[in-house]
Every structure is written in C-alpha cells, then in structure tokens.
Amino acid sequence: DAGVIQSPRHEVTEMGQEVTLRCKPISGHNSLFWYRQTMMRGLELLIYFNNNVPIDDSGMPEDRFSAKMPNASFSTLKIQPSEPRDSAVYFCASSLETTDTQYFGPGTRLTVL
C-alpha cells in the first residue's frame, strides 16, 4: 500500500491567497484526520471525518478554514484567505474503524508570506 498521500508537499503563497491541501487516505480506511503542527502549539487536531461525515471540527481555527471529504478516497483542507500565522506543517492521517492506529501522511509544509 502507498500509505497516506498528501499534496503538495510544500506550498509557498502570499497573504490573502487561497490554499488547498489534498489528502488521499489509505484504501479501506474510513476515518480521516487533519492536523496542524507548529513549534509553539505542537500537534493540533483540526477536524476529523468518519465515513466521509465530519464528526468534530472544533479544532478548526476560524471560518477561513474549511474541509471536505466528497468520497472515501479524497479530502481537502482549504484556507481562504491565508495569513502568515497559518504557516505550519499540515498532516493528514487515516485509520480503519475496527482498529485504533492512525497512519500519517508525509505532511504539507505551508509558508504564507
């Protein structure tokens, strides 16, 4: 299996621009998680889906952030408009409902200038 796939791996954009991060979970996994990692705040859960349905989005910082999971094999995290404080590494992880292990992707390093 290819593991969790994230794209792009690096993104540099200017303040005010729209940013879309993409994730393909491991085939067959039915839970998907979006995390943000910074030096100051560590690893934060932003939102997670179970069977394509958002379960908990309480970690989403503000209305500029939105996430979708239109089908079992694809999810997006969108930031519009982006701000310099959004600069971080964003991870996607997936898991199988009958097990507890979360498998992380390689992350997207976002830099907002």
Added chain:
Amino acid sequence: QQQVKQSPQSLIVQKGGISIINCAYENTAFDYFPWYQQFPGKGPALLIAIRPDVSEKKEGRFTISFNKSAKQFSLHIMDSQPGDSATYFCAASISSALSNTGNQFYFGTGTSLTVIP
C-alpha cells in the same frame, strides 16, 4: 485544555543510556495509549501502544509502563542509540471498539530526544 500532559519537553541522553518520557491524562474513559515517533521532515509513525488491562508492554528496546490508578504512562527506551533521536508524542483515545464515530487522539506536546554518540 490539554487532555494529555507530556514531559520533559526535551531530553539529551548518552548512547547506551535509558530515555524516559512521561505522560499523564485525566479522562478515565481513555482506553488506548499509543506512542508516536517523528523524524524531521516526516509524519509521526506508531511506535508502540498499550491498553489499560496490562501494566507494561515491551517491544525490543521500547517499553511502555502504565499506571491506571495514577493515570500516568511512560515510554522507556533502553540502550538508547543515536538513531533514536526524534520527537516522541504520547496520545490517548477512546478506542474504536467503544466509539461508533472513530477514535480521536489527544496528543501530548511532544519530547525532542537527542542521543549523543
């Protein structure tokens, strides 16, 4: 509110020494406690995990000690090697066997381990 508290923030150990990282939690409903290892530029990867029905789990040089009454668990790395230098995260969750909406992890803040040759 931090559901899982982890210490220390950073740790420097000599090669061959023992590395110990501690975590504490409050929610007694948690029943799954994994440790994740993260190398620079990579995503976290599961290292070892324990459930509260046992007090210790060992896999090679890595051991989790679990104290249910104290609501604490720790990772011990025996014979630490320079290749163990990484960031370690503890986490806690209500396992998917008890939740019908997936298993949300509550991560600690991480410990940066450096093993000096």
